[in-house]
Amino acid sequence: MADVVKLKPEGGLGVNLDSIVAGEDLSVELPWRHFIRHVLPGGPVGMTGLIHVDDELLAVSVCYLLFHCSYEVLLLLQLGPVCLVIRMVD
Numbered sequence: 001m002a003d004v005v006k007l008k009p010e011g012g013l014g015v016n017l018d019s020i021v022a023g024e025d026l027s028v029e030l031p032w033r034h035f036i037r038h039v040l041p042g043g044p045v046g047m048t049g050l051i052h053v054d055d056e057l058l059a060v061s062v063c064y065l066l067f068h069c070s071y072e073v074l075l076l077l078q079l080g081p082v083c084l085v086i087r088m089v090d
Contacts, residue, residue, distance in 0.1 A: 056086060
């Protein structure tokens, strides 16, 4: 987990995400997986030193992301200070 505070209220977190649907059966709601693809070294996430490229983003604050699409995740990330729960790459 990493507590991240934005440098400016309207600013970003300094990460790029890649979101994929985890499955192929389009007849049911499928889980989404969200991966960190880039970390800006001087950005809020980069300054924590805890989150790296290819880590999986599991939750933003108290909201688990399993059934949230990329657009919804971006909206959650735009909120004030956030707590990011990640699965680290081995």
